[in-house]
Amino acid sequence: MTQLDPSALSDLTEGDLPPETDVDLVHVPADADTSAGSHDTSMDAIVELCKRRGLIFQSSEIYGGLRGAWDYGPLGAALKDNVKDAWKRDMLQLRGDVVQLDAAILMHPRVWEASGHVEGFTDPLTECRTCNARFREDQAVQGDAKTYECPRSDYSLCDFGPARQFNLMFQTHVGPTEESGSKVWMRPETAQAMFVDFAHVQLTSRQKVPFGIAQVGKSFRNEITPRNFIFRVREFEQMEMEFFVRPGADEQWHEYWIGQRWDWYIRLGMRRENLRIRDHAADELSHYAKHTVDVEYRFPFAWSELEGIANRTDFDLNRHAEYSGKDLSYYDGERDERYVPYVVEPAAGVDRAALAFLVDAYRVEEAPSAKGGTDRRVLLKLHHRLAPTKAAILPLSRNDKLVPTAREVADLLRRRWTVQYDDAGSIGKRYRRQDEVGTPFCVTVDFQTVEEDRAVTIRDRDEMTQERVSIDRLVEYLDDHLDLD
Numbered sequence: 001m002t003q004l005d006p007s008a009l010s011d012l013t014e015g016d017l018p019p020e021t022d023v024d025l026v027h028v029p030a031d032a033d034t035s036a037g038s039h040d041t042s043m044d045a046i047v048e049l050c051k052r053r054g055l056i057f058q059s060s061e062i063y064g065g066l067r068g069a070w071d072y073g074p075l076g077a078a079l080k081d082n083v084k085d086a087w088k089r090d091m092l093q094l095r096g097d098v099v100q101l102d103a104a105i106l107m108h109p110r111v112w113e114a115s116g117h118v119e120g121f122t123d124p125l126t127e128c129r130t131c132n133a134r135f136r137e138d139q140a141v142q143g144d145a146k147t148y149e150c151p152r153s154d155y156s157l158c159d160f161g162p163a164r165q166f167n168l169m170f171q172t173h174v175g176p177t178e179e180s181g182s183k184v185w186m187r188p189e190t191a192q193a194m195f196v197d198f199a200h201v202q203l204t205s206r207q208k209v210p211f212g213i214a215q216v217g218k219s220f221r222n223e224i225t226p227r228n229f230i231f232r233v234r235e236f237e238q239m240e241m242e243f244f245v246r247p248g249a250d251e252q253w254h255e256y257w258i259g260q261r262w263d264w265y266i267r268l269g270m271r272r273e274n275l276r277i278r279d280h281a282a283d284e285l286s287h288y289a290k291h292t293v294d295v296e297y298r299f300p301f302a303w304s305e306l307e308g309i310a311n312r313t314d315f316d317l318n319r320h321a322e323y324s325g326k327d328l329s330y331y332d333g334e335r336d337e338r339y340v341p342y343v344v345e346p347a348a349g350v351d352r353a354a355l356a357f358l359v360d361a362y363r364v365e366e367a368p369s370a371k372g373g374t375d376r377r378v379l380l381k382l383h384h385r386l387a388p389t390k391a392a393i394l395p396l397s398r399n400d401k402l403v404p405t406a407r408e409v410a411d412l413l414r415r416r417w418t419v420q421y422d423d424a425g426s427i428g429k430r431y432r433r434q435d436e437v438g439t440p441f442c443v444t445v446d447f448q449t450v451e452e453d454r455a456v457t458i459r460d461r462d463e464m465t466q467e468r469v470s471i472d473r474l475v476e477y478l479d480d481h482l483d484l485d
Contacts, residue, residue, distance in 0.1 A: 016210065016249040018256035023263050026272070030281035032303070039300045041362045046300075047229055049378065050358070053437050055079065055388075056230060068226025068234045075437050076354075078388035078418060080237070083353050084216050086385050087239045090264055091214050098212035098241060099205045103193030105186060105218060106174065112185050114323035115192050115316065116287060117169060168221045170234075186220035191345060194242040195316040199328055202244075209330055209341050210253065212243035216350070228301055230351045237350035242343050244330070247314065250290070250342035254311045258293055261307055261346050265295065269383035270360050274298040275306075288315035295348075297356040306356055307348035314340040357386055361438060367464065370428045380438035381462060384483045387438045390417040391478060394430050396446040398423050406445040409456065409471060413443075416475060417482070435461060440482065443474070 050056040054073035058065040072080055092098055112118050170186035187193075194201075194213040201213055216239050226232050245253045258277060265275060280292040292310040296303045317340050321328040331338045361380040369375035384390065391413055395406035403423065410421045420439070422430050427444065434442050442459040449456055455470045458477065469477045 012249050016246045018253050021259045023259035025262050026276045028276050028278050030279050032278055034303045036298055036300055036302045041300055041359050043300045046358055070230050075388040080350055080354055082386045083350055091241055098214050101194055101213050101215045106184050109184055110323055111192050114319045170220045170222050188221050189219050190215045190217045190238050190240045195320055210245040212241045214241040230355050239350055240347040242345050244341035244343055247342050250311050253344045257344050257346050258309050274360055288312050306352055310345045312343040312345050314342050377432055377435055379435035382438035384440050387440055389420045389439045391419045391441045391443055392434045392439045393421050394442055394444045395423050401450050402445050405450050
């Protein structure tokens with residue numbers, strides 16, 4: 001078997017290269033300012049809303065919680081599902097060149113030796129001698145002096161010990177007892193399974209290079225200092241895709257996927273001024289990467305990574321071939337060539353994406369009050385595809401005449417969309433509740449509905465306009481007005 005050098009593969013054809021794209025990206029240098037600057041939303045407001053409406057809240061809260069662990073309530077879980085579904089739709093359903101994988105969380109320990117995680121997946125850890133609290137070294141240092149301020153000791157000045165490298169992977173054991181079992185790792189990323197399974201997936205799915213393998217799943221990192229709500233946590237979900245290309249075509253495909261991923265966030269309603277592309281500096285690149293960019297979002301605390309898009313070259317396939325002794329090259333029958341593909345990897349976090357969409361959608365507006373004045377309303381202006389609930393059915397009151405018809409309407413719509421029935425409190429308060437969780441439409445059943453015209457009032461979340469629609473046209477109306485593309 002002959003392994004071809006990338007320089008020998010210069011005869012690229014149209015089938016090797018990505019289609020032309022015209023996406024207006026905002027590029028900034030690697031050393032761009034990371035301060036958030038002026039932001040119209042605070043993290044405190046987001047955290048408070050998420051807890052009050054049951055979207056996201058502290059895990060094990062009745063026991064005092066566990067740092068870096070969060071639970072997603074009914075609406076939060078639906079939001080996460082919608083983010084994942086939107087990603088799968090773009091990356092899988094609408095393409096013919098990407099296939100899905102759902103790999104095991106526990107893998108052979110040699111996988112992580114080959115990938116470099118056992119040796120190099122570390123952060124510098126330092127410990128406060130006063131209170132024994134541990135921090136990532138870069139987050140404990142305050143100022144230029146070798147004196148540090150420890151937030152766990154009432155801001156008294158503390159002296160930290162020397163930093164040591166701390167592996168971020170969670171370790172566990174497979175077997176009946178820890179002593180007799182084999183040491184394994186909780187995966188810190190989903191990517192490695194797509195490299196390990198490359199040859200089998202390519203053969204059984206009959207895909208030809210260029211093609212991708214995509215996966216959504218849980219990953220685990222023993223972060224020293226989880227922070228910023230769900231931005232940095234120890235248990236999280238990733239949406240990753242490994243796109244295998246012919247050597248020599250990798251740079252064009254890298255640029256293509258940068259544009260595709262940028263466009264995905266914009267199409268789902270994210271404001272362009274809150275997004276940017278930042279290139280990694282040479283000393284920032286991972287050991288496997290030829291070129292990496294981050295799609296960064298302007299969070300209230302700082303500009304921070306939302307998604308990384310890396311040109312991983314042929315590093316991973318070569319390493320796993322070396323450590324396993326298995327051939328992971330690709331045979332191109334049309335050219336009668338064999339080579340190890342290069343890989344372009346768009347890798348996004350579900351939790352970070354959900355947080356960014358929440359922050360970007362958060363609005364505080366003046367709205368007419370029931371008494372004729374103005375009132376303050378909070379709303380999540382989520383894209384309809386991401387909204388946890390598509391429509392809320394609200395009987396004007398709990399009157400026995402209204403409830404059966406309202407239930408009938410809810411059952412009618414539930415066959416097509418996720419809806420919520422709500423009859424608790426005044427109609428104004430219920431409108432505000434639905435605004436706060438991003439519900440695009442409210443459907444009100446009143447006495448005119450049951451006594452006269454069998455029509456309902458539909459209220460638009462963003463414009464606050466109202467329209468009267470007959471029940472037999474309600475599904476058609478929502479079909480026309482819900483933007484689910």
